[in-house]
Amino acid sequence: xxxxxxxxxxxxxxxxxxxxxxxxxxxxxxxxxxxxxxxxxxxxxxxxxxxxxxxxxxxxxxxxxxxxxxxxxxxxxxxxxxxxxxxxxxxxxxxxxxxxxxxxxxxxxxxxxxxxxxxxxxxxxxxxxxxxxxxxxxxxxxxxxxxxxxxxxxxxxxxxxxxxxxxxxxxxxxxxxxxxxxxxxxxxxxxxxxxxxxxxxxx
Numbered sequence: 463x464x465x466x467x468x469x470x471x472x473x474x475x476x477x478x479x480x481x482x483x484x485x486x487x488x489x490x491x492x493x494x495x496x497x498x499x500x501x502x503x504x505x506x507x508x509x510x511x512x513x514x515x516x517x518x519x520x521x522x523x524x525x526x527x528x529x530x531x532x533x534x535x536x537x538x539x540x541x542x543x544x545x546x547x548x549x550x551x552x553x554x555x556x557x558x559x560x561x562x563x564x565x566x567x568x569x570x571x572x573x574x575x576x577x578x579x580x581x582x583x584x585x586x587x588x589x590x591x592x593x594x595x596x597x598x599x600x601x602x603x604x605x606x607x608x609x610x611x612x613x614x615x616x617x618x619x620x621x622x623x624x625x626x627x628x629x630x631x632x633x634x635x636x637x638x639x640x641x642x643x644x645x646x647x648x649x650x651x652x653x654x655x656x657x658x659x660x661x662x663x664x665x
Contacts, residue, residue: 467490469498490510490543491509496524597655622654633654
C-alpha cells in the first residue's frame with residue numbers, strides 16, 4: 463500500500479510514538495506545515511506551497527525540494543499537496559496537523575477526508591494527540607485498547623450504531639446531538655453507519 467503523511471499547517475504534537483508510526487510513510491509538506499518536519503527530524507521529499515506562511519528562517523533551516531505555487535489560486539496549499547499525493551498513487555493518507563488550530567481549515571480538511579474516503583482511500587487526521595476518522599456507510603472496526611475515550615459525531619446527520627463501548631448504541635438516527643460524545647472503548651469497537659456519514663474522534 464502506498465502511504466503518505468502530509469504535513470499541514472495546523473498544530474502537531476510530535477511524540478516518539480508518532481515518529482514510530484510514520485515508518486513506511488512518504489513525507490510531504492504544505493507551506494508552513496514543513497516546520498513540523500524539523501520537530502520530526504525528517505526531511506520531506508517535497509515541500510509545496512506559495513510560502514506565504516513559511517518565514518525565511520524555516521526556508522533556511524529545512525533543506526527539502528521545494529515547489530513554489532502562485533499566491534493567487536483557488537485552493538489551499540494543503541489541497542494542492544493532497545492532489546500531488548494522489549497523483550503519486552496514494553492509497554492511505556495521514557493528515558498531520560489536519561485538525562486543531564483554525565476551525566475553517568479543520569472543517570475543510572474533514573471535507574477533503576470524506577472525499578478521499580469516497581474514492582476508497584484510508585484516511586486519518588491528527589494533531590499528534592487526538593485522531594479523527596471519516597466514516598461512510600458501512601461497518602468500521604477499530605482495535606482500540608480498553609479505556610480509550612472517543613466521540614462519534616454525525617456529520618451532519620447519520621444513522622449510527624456502536625458496539626464494544628461503555629455505552630453501546632443500536633442504529634439510531636442522529637442530527638445535532640451530544641448523545642454520542644465522550645464514550646469509552648471496552649476494547650475493539652464496531653461502528654455501523656447505516657445512512658449518512660460520521661466522524662470517529664479519539665482523544
